[in-house]
Amino acid sequence: MHGQGFHLPSWAKILSCLFRGQRMISTVQKTYEDAVSALNTLQTNAQVLDKIRQRKQPGCPSNNLPTVVNFLNRADMTVDELDSLNIIHVSGTKGKGSVCALCESVLRACGFKTGFYSSPHLVEVRERIRINGQPTSKQSFADNLFTVYNRLIATKDQFGGEMPAYFRFLTIMAFQIFLQEKVDVAIIEVGLGGAYDCTNIIKNPVAVGITSLGLDHIRVLGDTIDKIAWQKAGICKPNRPAFTVPQPQDGMKTIYERAKELKTSVHCTPNIDEYDFQGRPLKLGLAGDHQRINASLALQLCKTWLEETHPDFISFEDVDWEPKSKRALIQCEGEGDTASACGMPVISPFVVPLVFMQGLQDCYWAGRTQTFKRENVTYYLDGAHTPRSIQACIKWFTEVAEEESKTIDGPVAKALVFNSTGDRKDSALISPLMACVFDGVAFCPNIVTEDTSGNSADQTNYNTTLSKQLNRCQGNNAIYELLSKTSHVHQNDVSSESNGMPNSGGVTEINGTNINSVDLINNEKAIDVTSNGSSKVTQPKEQASAKKVVKKNAVFGCISKALQWLAGLKDSKLGGPLQSGPSTPVPLQNAVHIQILVTGSLHLIGGTVKLLDPKLATMQGGDTEIKNGKTEVQRN
Numbered sequence: 001m002h003g004q005g006f007h008l009p010s011w012a013k014i015l016s017c018l019f020r021g022q023r024m025i026s027t028v029q030k031t032y033e034d035a036v037s038a039l040n041t042l043q044t045n046a047q048v049l050d051k052i053r054q055r056k057q058p059g060c061p062s063n064n065l066p067t068v069v070n071f072l073n074r075a076d077m078t079v080d081e082l083d084s085l086n087i088i089h090v091s092g093t094k095g096k097g098s099v100c101a102l103c104e105s106v107l108r109a110c111g112f113k114t115g116f117y118s119s120p121h122l123v124e125v126r127e128r129i130r131i132n133g134q135p136t137s138k139q140s141f142a143d144n145l146f147t148v149y150n151r152l153i154a155t156k157d158q159f160g161g162e163m164p165a166y167f168r169f170l171t172i173m174a175f176q177i178f179l180q181e182k183v184d185v186a187i188i189e190v191g192l193g194g195a196y197d198c199t200n201i202i203k204n205p206v207a208v209g210i211t212s213l214g215l216d217h218i219r220v221l222g223d224t225i226d227k228i229a230w231q232k233a234g235i236c237k238p239n240r241p242a243f244t245v246p247q248p249q250d251g252m253k254t255i256y257e258r259a260k261e262l263k264t265s266v267h268c269t270p271n272i273d274e275y276d277f278q279g280r281p282l283k284l285g286l287a288g289d290h291q292r293i294n295a296s297l298a299l300q301l302c303k304t305w306l307e308e309t310h311p312d313f314i315s316f317e318d319v320d321w322e323p324k325s326k327r328a329l330i331q332c333e334g335e336g337d338t339a340s341a342c343g344m345p346v347i348s349p350f351v352v353p354l355v356f357m358q359g360l361q362d363c364y365w366a367g368r369t370q371t372f373k374r375e376n377v378t379y380y381l382d383g384a385h386t387p388r389s390i391q392a393c394i395k396w397f398t399e400v401a402e403e404e405s406k407t408i409d410g411p412v413a414k415a416l417v418f419n420s421t422g423d424r425k426d427s428a429l430i431s432p433l434m435a436c437v438f439d440g441v442a443f444c445p446n447i448v449t450e451d452t453s454g455n456s457a458d459q460t461n462y463n464t465t466l467s468k469q470l471n472r473c474q475g476n477n478a479i480y481e482l483l484s485k486t487s488h489v490h491q492n493d494v495s496s497e498s499n500g501m502p503n504s505g506g507v508t509e510i511n512g513t514n515i516n517s518v519d520l521i522n523n524e525k526a527i528d529v530t531s532n533g534s535s536k537v538t539q540p541k542e543q544a545s546a547k548k549v550v551k552k553n554a555v556f557g558c559i560s561k562a563l564q565w566l567a568g569l570k571d572s573k574l575g576g577p578l579q580s581g582p583s584t585p586v587p588l589q590n591a592v593h594i595q596i597l598v599t600g601s602l603h604l605i606g607g608t609v610k611l612l613d614p615k616l617a618t619m620q621g622g623d624t625e626i627k628n629g630k631t632e633v634q635r636n
Contacts, residue, residue, distance in 0.1 A: 092211025106359030195234025
């Protein structure tokens with residue numbers, strides 16, 4: 001028939017082509033980029049979120065867990081299967097990621113195959129799901145994503161077209177990968193809260209940890225420590241051991257009572273100094289005194305996990321110790337021994353095995369109290385985003401920056417890059433930072449470069465808009481200006497004229513109005529706040545005679561421009577000083593070395609890491625330093 005010139009009708013040709021095309025698509029292996037694109041379709045965009053916020057009362061959705069279980073079942077898994085993962089489950093406000101990272105490193109040092117689920121990611125979303133300390137490979141991530149995605153799509157019509165949102169999907173996908181990889185232990189970091197968090201479909205964890213509490217996500221979790229503690233302690237399960245660190249009194253009492261309500265017991269961890277390290281000094285791969293509290297919790301979780309799952313692996317010897325006669329607890333904001341006050345027992349310290357010490361030392365957790373040196377600039381990266389974590393960040397930065405300054409011959413300048421997200425009170429984060437007396441301060445959104453090709457799909461956030469981010473940066477800049485005037489930190493650096501530029505047509509008043517975000521992203525305008533408190537957008541002039549008043553603070557449309565403004569003179573890889581916009585502050589120009597603290601948001605840290613060296617997100621070991629253009633690992 002074909003030889004006689006038989007032709008398919010036009011509609012049949014179309015169907016035939018579509019059918020062949022569908023078969024071709026289904027047989028072509030999907031790439032990591034395909035996977036990220038599909039995943040991003042599950043993000044909730046800013047407009048929808050705004051409507052939800054207007055329509056709903058604040059609080060955690062109590063029906064979240066049955067919904068997640070339904071998605072798990074549709075992905076061809078059951079809650080009972082998760083028991084085989086031998087899970088360590090960790091909640092808390094501060095340090096839960098660090099505790100999980102320490103546990104993972106210790107148990108991997110013991111020779112176990114580890115799975116680790118955390119959030120958020122810094123550079124690539126596959127960092128959230130790790131096997132043996134390394135992010136899931138790109139192809140494995142893609143294969144598993146489409147396995148889960150296709151199962152959910154296939155059952156979508158039976159459930160009213162419902163698909164899981166971004167975090168829910170990744171949680172289900174993490175369980176899929178861990179089950180497929182047959183990990184010995186799965187270390188699961190809670191996303192938000194605890195009681196109604198997606199990860200809390202876990203029924204029988206081997207051990208539960210609750211890290212330091214603080215006021216964060218108050219719109220969802222509550223505006224007091226005891227309300228937040230109720231949520232965080234909600235991951236406790238009947239007859240499964242739970243541990244927490246010293247907490248404010250209200251928080252400790254709530255954790256203790258919540259554990260009893262959930263039919264389990266909870267113990268407080270001792271001070272790290274009470275452990276017996278067999279005559280060796282404690283060495284942590286994570287810098288900062290606050291990591292010592294996290295290390296004590298990680299030690300107890302790992303010891304309990306081994307005793308529960310591999311009782312013959314190590315014989316632990318408790319230290320001969322009486323909490324009443326020794327400094328067992330770190331005083332928590334003047335509360336003292338809050339565990340004894342509410343009746344919570346304190347778990348005994350023990351003789352730490354050498355393999356545990358190795359795991360603590362080798363732990364690497366990017367973007368948390370991390371130091372990165374390149375040429376004549378040292379970057380201090382910490383994703384602190386609560387008032388208490390900012391205080392810990394300041395203490396760490398002040399100490400390590402001072403130590404570094406002693407080794408440098410010549411003037412050293414300090415600078416800050418800051419941004420915040422969510423429902424956090426920005427003034428409570430910026431105010432403590434004023435004590436550092438920075439020589440330059442830049443505010444910018446969590447966007448890597450003005451060229452969109454430098455902003456990967458992994459870091460695309462549809463939950464907010466660019467104009468909202470820029471308005472927030474402007475507000476933070478205004479807060480900084482006000483605090484500067486109040487504390488007289490840099491009163492001589494504020495121009496009494498029009499923002500340091502001649503007011504001859506290039507200045508547009510924007511009091512209370514939206515910023516032209518396109519101009520900002522292209523760095524055609526610099527935002528400052530004038531000495532009389534009014535916000536202005538100043539467009540750079542081309543006249544050579546226009547004399548600039550160099551300021552210490554400004555807003556930029558992306559991270560690369562903020563860093564270029566602060567450090568372009570000292571770090572050639574940033575592309576040199578800005579060619580337009582505000583001049584680099586004089587102290588930074590005159591310094592032989594610049595120390596830049598980047599903080600306020602883990603997403604900001606992620607963009608900074610992508611810009612400086614993406615490998616920082618996945619390396620193993622201690623801090624990193626660039627020498628002769630090569631990234632090297634410094635072990636403690």
